[in-house]
Amino acid sequence: MALPGQPMDGPSQPGYDPRLSGGVYQPSYQVVTTYGTYQPGANPGQNQGANPPGPTHMPNQPGYPPGATYGPPQPGYNPAVNYGTGLPPSQQGMVRAPEISTSAANITEEEARQLLLDYVNQQSCWGSKAAKQMTIEGINPSSALHYQLETFTESRYTSRDYKPYSGGPVDGPGNGTPPDIWDMPCTPRGLFISENRYIEVPHTDNIQPCDSCQGQGYHRCNNCQASGKVTCSSCSGKGHTWETGQDGQREQKKCTWCHGSGQQVCSRCNGSGRTECTKCRGHCQLRYYLLLTVSFVNHATSHIVDRSGLSKDLIRSVSGAIVFQQQDKQVTPMTKYPVAEINEHSARIVDEHRRSYSSLTQLQQRHKLSVIPISQCWYKRKKTNTCFWVYGTEHLVHTPDYPQQTCYGCCSIL
Numbered sequence: 001m002a003l004p005g006q007p008m009d010g011p012s013q014p015g016y017d018p019r020l021s022g023g024v025y026q027p028s029y030q031v032v033t034t035y036g037t038y039q040p041g042a043n044p045g046q047n048q049g050a051n052p053p054g055p056t057h058m059p060n061q062p063g064y065p066p067g068a069t070y071g072p073p074q075p076g077y078n079p080a081v082n083y084g085t086g087l088p089p090s091q092q093g094m095v096r097a098p099e100i101s102t103s104a105a106n107i108t109e110e111e112a113r114q115l116l117l118d119y120v121n122q123q124s125c126w127g128s129k130a131a132k133q134m135t136i137e138g139i140n141p142s143s144a145l146h147y148q149l150e151t152f153t154e155s156r157y158t159s160r161d162y163k164p165y166s167g168g169p170v171d172g173p174g175n176g177t178p179p180d181i182w183d184m185p186c187t188p189r190g191l192f193i194s195e196n197r198y199i200e201v202p203h204t205d206n207i208q209p210c211d212s213c214q215g216q217g218y219h220r221c222n223n224c225q226a227s228g229k230v231t232c233s234s235c236s237g238k239g240h241t242w243e244t245g246q247d248g249q250r251e252q253k254k255c256t257w258c259h260g261s262g263q264q265v266c267s268r269c270n271g272s273g274r275t276e277c278t279k280c281r282g283h284c285q286l287r288y289y290l291l292l293t294v295s296f297v298n299h300a301t302s303h304i305v306d307r308s309g310l311s312k313d314l315i316r317s318v319s320g321a322i323v324f325q326q327q328d329k330q331v332t333p334m335t336k337y338p339v340a341e342i343n344e345h346s347a348r349i350v351d352e353h354r355r356s357y358s359s360l361t362q363l364q365q366r367h368k369l370s371v372i373p374i375s376q377c378w379y380k381r382k383k384t385n386t387c388f389w390v391y392g393t394e395h396l397v398h399t400p401d402y403p404q405q406t407c408y409g410c411c412s413i414l
Helices: 109-122 129-133 312-316 340-356
Strands: 135-165 195-200 206-209 218-220 229-231 240-244 250-254 263-265 274-276 285-305 321-328 361-381 384-391 396-398
Touching (some): 109 129, 109 135, 109 396, 135 312, 135 340, 285 312, 340 361
Antiparallel strands (some): 195 285, 206 285, 229 263, 240 250, 321 361, 361 384
């Protein structure tokens, strides 16, 4: 299996090992992995967190190009299968991320069927009989590459705002000169998290009468036209109602809601004819000030390289093995990854962010490359031949052609 977007090596191409079937692509670059205390000959699980004294030369190991220098084998890594998780050549600022098992794409038929059954059982009214009876004819493991660049920016601007003023200290221009907005301390709660922060600019207070109620603190009630009374809704203002007596005759009786007056107390103003001013909350005055808005925004752009046919939006939604990660004030594009498409789009996206956000204050950038495991599972049921996908380290399932998605009367439509 080749890297996504990378042709498989032939007998005359570098990195080809005739002992491997299927023309496995093995890029001829160095990969050095850091562990803790390495124990030669120990089981893979015992060497997790191990650190050998130096790189190991393995000229006769299957899957390793002759003369290449490597660290110890990664636990769970099969050198005869190319998952596309090798680190690119040395690049300034490159950070080795924690290892995620790349064997996630290698699932058995039993595991694939059970994952499908679990997914079907989570759907309303889907039948599980098809998942139990289908014949899984083959599983095609592959991997997609997910490159993402994030640019974390800051921008600041001021606007005039107000609050009801009910008395108390006033921090006006007499207390000093208002500071420049970039001199006011404000830090994000976390990097690469979009949020807005709001801060009052010191020495900008100004007390003014409320312009909505002209400093009165109230408005004329429009519900009762300031009378405090409204027409009785029970008798329609007549003061009486008609009822049928025991003898079957209709009788006129005094309205019990308005007690015969034909009017009720206005519920909006409680009979006062006035409603409180919503702008000053009845305090008649407003405290105006400059409000600083600090906007932290994380701008993210990604590119997917995939040949499995799975939706790119689904691939973006899951995690995989992070094989490259860099974080700095300004990152540099990837240039030496063995898949040329990744290098090209890394350069394009980094340049797009540089031009698009040049007017903003750039706080930090980071980009990473993840390998997303994907298993395309082909199955047959009756006359239907189709497939479903198991993708991501979360082992999510996508089965748009599942044959038993119809509800057969188990739900009532109201």
